[in-house]
Amino acid sequence: MAENLSKVCSILDKLMLETLMLIEKYIDLKINLETTMCDGEAHLAKSRYIMGQNCVSALQLPIKDSAEFPAIATVHSHDDGKFGGKSFDLEFEKNPKNENGESFDPLRWFGILVPQDLHRAQMKYKQAVTWSVECANLQMEIHQNLVKIKQLKDYKLECSTNKEE
Amino acid sequence: MALHSAIKGKLISVIGDEDTCVGFLLGGVGEINKNRHPNFLVVDKNTAVSEIEDCFKRFLKRDDIDIILINQNIAELIRHVIDNHTQPIPAVLEIPSKDHPYDASKDSILRRARGMFNPEDLVR
Numbered sequence: 001m002a003e004n005l006s007k008v009c010s011i012l013d014k015l016m017l018e019t020l021m022l023i024e025k026y027i028d029l030k031i032n033l034e035t036t037m038c039d040g041e042a043h044l045a046k047s048r049y050i051m052g053q054n055c056v057s058a059l060q061l062p063i064k065d066s067a068e069f070p071a072i073a074t075v076h077s078h079d080d081g082k083f084g085g086k087s088f089d090l091e092f093e094k095n096p097k098n099e100n101g102e103s104f105d106p107l108r109w110f111g112i113l114v115p116q117d118l119h120r121a122q123m124k125y126k127q128a129v130t131w132s133v134e135c136a137n138l139q140m141e142i143h144q145n146l147v148k149i150k151q152l153k154d155y156k157l158e159c160s161t162n163k164e165e
Numbered sequence: 166m167a168l169h170s171a172i173k174g175k176l177i178s179v180i181g182d183e184d185t186c187v188g189f190l191l192g193g194v195g196e197i198n199k200n201r202h203p204n205f206l207v208v209d210k211n212t213a214v215s216e217i218e219d220c221f222k223r224f225l226k227r228d229d230i231d232i233i234l235i236n237q238n239i240a241e242l243i244r245h246v247i248d249n250h251t252q253p254i255p256a257v258l259e260i261p262s263k264d265h266p267y268d269a270s271k272d273s274i275l276r277r278a279r280g281m282f283n284p285e286d287l288v289r
Binding site for chain 1: 172175193209232258267278
């Protein structure tokens with residue numbers, strides 16, 4: 001039982017360290033995401049300055065009654081090889097088409113001849129989507145580690161109670 | 166990747182302020198499906214908390230959504246619902262917004278992690 005306890009403690013130490021490193025990576029990624037989004041917002045603001053205040057706003061976004069259109073960025077989840085773990089792969093559709101089979105680009109919601117800044121904003125937000133998916137993968141790993149830590153802590157408690165008896 | 170192209174991927178949904186939604190939809194995450202259900206919600210000062218909560222719960226129930234992006238300041242409004250969601254999928258990711266920089270101390274997964282690192286538990 002004492003041997004089991006020491007094994008559990010060493011696994012717990014490793015898991016804790018791994019989780020702390022994952023948390024550090026996670027916070028770094030969130031800061032990258034924030035920086036990218038700030039850049040994107042600056043480009044959106046410049047586009048508004050060029051096109052007019054209401055020309056780049058939620059008013060241009062499709063509403064419930066709009067025609068059906070597909071997502072260009074989608075994720076595929078798969079097992080990451082660890083026990084019960086999953087991770088996401090991001091995929092950008094290269095030739096997106098709407099329900100009528102016509103090619104489709106979200107930039108067209110804002111007009112035909114849009115300023116270069118709107119193109120730059122799109123690039124920044126595509127990068128932000130990539131960071132978000134990486135963040136989600138790290139979040140899943142942290143979540144799995146927390147579940148394992150909880151189970152091990154319960155087992156450790158059980159072992160130490162038996163030892164005392 | 167070739168295999169991925171053949172299978173329809175799952176969606177990333179967004180609940181956020183105007184700039185966040187405009188930006189991420191420009192980035193290509195937006196979709197309106199056959200039933201005319203969008204995978205995004207633009208939150209402004211007139212949006213009721215109950216509306217955000219209902220939308221979040223609806224996204225959780227949809228099996229074609231794998232990741233939910235939500236601005237951290239909006240997540241604060243429905244914190245109880247987010248804390249109740251403990252399943253790994255759909256992953257709920259709190260993102261910063263223009264007026265509210267990222268605050269790690271409010272992030273639900275990091276708060277859960279902090280609870281695990283309670284020194285009293287570790288000594289036992």
